[in-house]
Amino acid sequence: MAGMARWRTLWAALALLILTLGGLLSGYQLLFALWMTAYPKVNNAEWATRFYERLAITAAIGICWISLAIWTFRRKPNSN
Numbered sequence: 001m002a003g004m005a006r007w008r009t010l011w012a013a014l015a016l017l018i019l020t021l022g023g024l025l026s027g028y029q030l031l032f033a034l035w036m037t038a039y040p041k042v043n044n045a046e047w048a049t050r051f052y053e054r055l056a057i058t059a060a061i062g063i064c065w066i067s068l069a070i071w072t073f074r075r076k077p078n079s080n
Helices: 002-037 044-074
Strands: none
Touching: 002 044
16 A cells, blocks of 8 residues: 555656646746737737636646645655
8 A cells, every 4th residue: 555655646746747837837828918918909808818717727727736735745754
């Protein structure tokens, strides 16, 4: 059973890395959409919709990241 817990912790750490990279990319897209809503020569309603979509995606990634980080760090390390 200790080997299985080690694999779960390893996969959780890998998922945290992927979620971190996804969060950084999503944050960049979120800021770009925010910037485009202030640009006068574009359709502001379209960019506002994109902004709110990316805000929801960024929030979902953040919730997943926080819950996985809490699960990972609450796991007891093996004494072996």
